[in-house]
Amino acid sequence: MTTTAVLIVGAGPTGLTLACTLARAGVPVRIVDKSPEFHDGSRGKGLNQRSREVLADLGMGEDFTAAGNPRLTLRKYRGGAVIADHTPQEDAVPTPDVPYATGLWIPQWRTEEILRAKLASYGIRVELGTEVAEFTQDESGVTAALADGRRVRAAYLVGCDGARGMVRKALGLAFDGETAPELALVGDVEVEGGLDRGYWHQWIDEDGAVLLCPLPGTERWQLQSSPERDAEGRYEEPSLEVFQRQLDRHARIPGLRLSNPGWLSTYRVNVRMAERFRVGRVFLAGDAAHVHSIAGGLGMNTGIQDGYNLGWKLALVAGGLAGEGLLETYEEERLPVAAWTLKTTNERLRAVMEGMRKAGVGTEAGFSRDLTTLGVGYGWSSLAWGGRAAGERAPDAPCRDAATGEPVRLFEVFAGPRFTLLGFGPRSAQALARVSEACGDLVRTCLIDGGGEGLVDPDGHAWRAYGMAGREEPAADGPAADGEGGAGGLVLVRPDNHIAWTAAVDRGAEVVDRLERLGR
Structure with a gap:
């Protein structure tokens, strides 16, 4: 049996942010992932302003700024013709108290790559192909049994293993909510035919849509598409051929061809939240604790901010500078934020769906100031000890x-x-x-x-x-x-x-x- 202070299950942005926060504080940490290799799909493709502040605090601000695109113009089409262009936060500039005027367009695999590099600088690497089969806990720690027969003893275990992960299920926690019946297609492709990478192209018709978003630092695009059904009305599996047919149908641009497909997937909008984020010495963070609509791009950002919140608390407790009671504030603070996120993204999705009925309106209909999460605070928290703005984000200057x-x-x-x-x-x-x-x-x-x-x-x-x-x-x-x-x-x-x-x-x-x- 090996030992560590914190065992993190899942090496996505949430788990990696948590690991970096702990490693910076000198806390022994292991991070494992059952996947045999690192994901290379774009998936979440944006960091908001608050996440940029978090990652800058962890020493990666310049790395992310260099890797991402701070502004992208949305080009909207109807019937194959350009109807309108819109650049979100086009006039936004940094202010003394808010150093990042915009978020960043950046594929999730690149976000994870930068986080892994920072973690490696502390001498810690993700243990791939390492699956936690089960775990037990007692008053002094958690014992995790790995699928290969090894065991790990940790003071704390954190499930960052996604909505389908084993940690929440092993805890027996409800994951209440709903799943939309509608299916959507998503994947990463290359595009031949000279499509301008300065735009997020959005072909939105009354009977379906195709969106192509350029991924900074690559030749790839993230393609989102309405689904295709076969003769019996069943959804077709995502494939390059399906994507090409949908693109031809909506874009109507001769010679525009998709090639070199990478990550291809489907998704349904899930809106669910765990009933608790902590059971004894085991915690949940990110998608393992809450999932919601993709509108507004808060999924990866909320997970990063979960990891950051839990990380400093675990670091102080593991380092002997704070008592166990501090850990109670993680659920106290982040569960209401998750509930707010579910409500906000539902509202943003409705705004997008209603807006897109009008020619010239695209995903910008879902944007709002709330999505920066700069205004997310903890005024209700037992750590808001009084005075002006207790619990709120501390401004820069x-x-x-x-x-x-x-x-x-x-x-x-x-x-x-x-x-x-x-x-x-x-x-x-x-x-x-x-x-x-x-x-x-x-x-x-x-x-x-x-x-x-x-x-x-x-x-x-x-x-x-x-x-x-x-x-x-x-x-x-x-x-x-x-x-x-x-x-x-x-x-x-x-x-x-x-x-x-x-x-x-x-x-x-x-x-x-x-x-x-x-x-x-």
């Missing part, structure tokens, strides 16, 4: 190092598996020192506009983003005030960049008390 003048963003300060206590103004320095001494490795401190140390906020972006009062605004032709005389305040930011607590500068003892309770 450009600052400068007080000693060197070098630019530093708050997101750079937050990176890593610890809490961060921001102190605004010189009067917060005493509280920061007290917390740093009492809490050690659990928290880092950062003084903003404290006079000579920490960070300087020359344009006041951080003060405004966190609702801090008392700072003098910089003169139009002069330097910013350094916070002298300002009221300032304290903001405690969780390891996943959500606000835990906001308070006045004289309440450092309460920060210590709150953090010490995590260890109980």
Whole structure:
């Protein structure tokens, strides 16, 4: 029998994000997948703004930016003729508090490839062809029996093995919801005939549709199509021939030929959620916990954010910096988010289906600001300890190092598996020192506009983003005030960049008390 702190079952984006979060914190982790080889299908093809922030925090921001496409124009056809073009978030630009103005178009296999490379940098690799046949748990851990007869003992096990995975089924948890009767086809192909890769081509007619989306960094396209039935009315299996017939029927472009098929599949819209996300020392994340409509592209993103939320909590508990009670907040926080995701994607799917009845309307009918998930917070959580914006996402802000003048963003300060206590103004320095001494490795401190140390906020972006009062605004032709005389305040930011607590500068003892309770 081998041992580890956390055993992750399933090596998709959810499991890989969780593994990277744990590995960064130095937590022993194994990640296994029953597939004999890595998937090469596009499947989920977009990262939203919040997932980009998560992956940047884990040290992969530049890798994903280089691999993806931030903007793609949707070209809509009717009867084979171009009707309209639409570029979602065409005018969106980064702001001081939101560094990523758009999401990224990127095939899921490439997302997984980047995550695996980061995980390998910690000396951890996915164990392919490794199936968990069964597991048992007791008060101190989980024992997993592998299909080849080996056994693994772990403090915790996390099922990231998808909607059909064994972990949820072995726990006996209900997966209530519904499955749509309609079938759709999807696959990855190459296209001969000079189709412009600057567009997501959407041929939408009253009797069916074909969509071809270019996959960045490849010669391939993801093709989505309405199904084809045989003479008896049965659905045809996905094949290059079926795809070609559907393309010919709707695109009506001579010489446009599909070739070199890769991943080919079918899907039905499933809307289901597990009744619980935790049973003892076993957790569920991603599709193993919830599935929903593809409208809005939240599937992969919600899984990535599940893994990130669970990861920092497991890391603190496994590292002895927090007690078992912290793990209760995973289900407390993510189950309501999953319920919101099911509701939101249902609404977006209805919007798409209604919109596409009109010529010139395509999948953009399902887009909304909610889909960035920048607004997803945990205001109801027991980790929302009070004050302004407790539970909400912590905003970014450009600052400068007080000693060197070098630019530093708050997101750079937050990176890593610890809490961060921001102190605004010189009067917060005493509280920061007290917390740093009492809490050690659990928290880092950062003084903003404290006079000579920490960070300087020359344009006041951080003060405004966190609702801090008392700072003098910089003169139009002069330097910013350094916070002298300002009221300032304290903001405690969780390891996943959500606000835990906001308070006045004289309440450092309460920060210590709150953090010490995590260890109980």
